[in-house]
Amino acid sequence: EAGVAQSPRYKIIEKRQSVAFWCNPISGHATLYWYQQILGQGPKLLIQFQNNGVVDDSQLPKDRFSAERLKGVDSTLKIQPAKLEDSAVYLCASSQRNYGYTFGSGTRLTVV
Amino acid sequence: TQLLEQSPQFLSIQEGENLTVYCNSSSVFSSLQWYRQEPGEGPVLLVTVVTGGEVKKLKRLTFQFGDARKDSSLHITAAQPGDTGLYLCAGEDNNDMRFGAGTRLTVKP
Numbered sequence: 356e357a358g359v360a361q362s363p364r365y366k367i368i369e370k371r372q373s374v375a376f377w378c379n380p381i382s383g384h385a386t387l388y389w390y391q392q393i394l395g396q397g398p399k400l401l402i403q404f405q406n407n408g409v410v411d412d413s414q415l416p417k418d419r420f421s422a423e424r425l426k427g428v429d430s431t432l433k434i435q436p437a438k439l440e441d442s443a444v445y446l447c448a449s450s451q452r453n454y455g456y457t458f459g460s461g462t463r464l465t466v467v
Numbered sequence: 468t469q470l471l472e473q474s475p476q477f478l479s480i481q482e483g484e485n486l487t488v489y490c491n492s493s494s495v496f497s498s499l500q501w502y503r504q505e506p507g508e509g510p511v512l513l514v515t516v517v518t519g520g521e522v523k524k525l526k527r528l529t530f531q532f533g534d535a536r537k538d539s540s541l542h543i544t545a546a547q548p549g550d551t552g553l554y555l556c557a558g559e560d561n562n563d564m565r566f567g568a569g570t571r572l573t574v575k576p
Contacts, residue, residue: 386562395568396569397471397473397555398566399566400565403562448509455515456500456557458509460507461509463507
């Protein structure tokens with residue numbers, strides 16, 4: 356079974372620039388999550404999708420972050436404009452209920 | 468918002484020693500999961516516990532879910548350098564999963 360695919364692995368941008376991350380979940384997993392993991396901390400949920408609908412985006416900074424999951428499969432997470440404090444690893448995960456989450460390897464974003 | 472506290476934050480031990488790390492909360496969870504994360508990778512699921520008092524063993528790792536489903540522990544017997552990593556607990560309730568900050572374990576050869 357193929358895992359959760361994320362790209363790019365690394366991204367360095369200047370503050371106020373835009374950036375987008377892509378995630379392809381495990382086939383058949385209806386639920387998809389984006390997490391932000393700042394160095395030294397645990398992952399923090401940004402947004403949760405069930406198929407192509409948003410279940411929870413209460414911790415997503417909506418003034419600069421946006422995410423979509425068209426057709427209930429792939430997902431993109433965008434930051435516009437980026438701030439220095441957005442430097443983190445952005446993790447995508449997918450799940451089937453009661454089976455735990457499968458995470459991708461993440462995208463390490465550095466904002467300079 | 469559920470808050471999961473993990474302790475200790477850092478742990479450095481010698482190969483062959485035993486250790487226990489803890490995950491505590493004031494909230495009740497329908498399930499609790501433990502993950503291990505290595506540098507540059509995403510967390511990898513180790514175990515899911517769902518029943519209060521449940522104990523699960525995975526080779527040298529023993530996981531316990533508290534009777535009240537608010538806390539959990541992970542015990543490693545005879546730790547090996549390959550056990551080095553960040554151990555994260557995550558509690559789920561009503562399809563809402565929250566992570567602790569993790570315990571960073573270093574096992575020295």
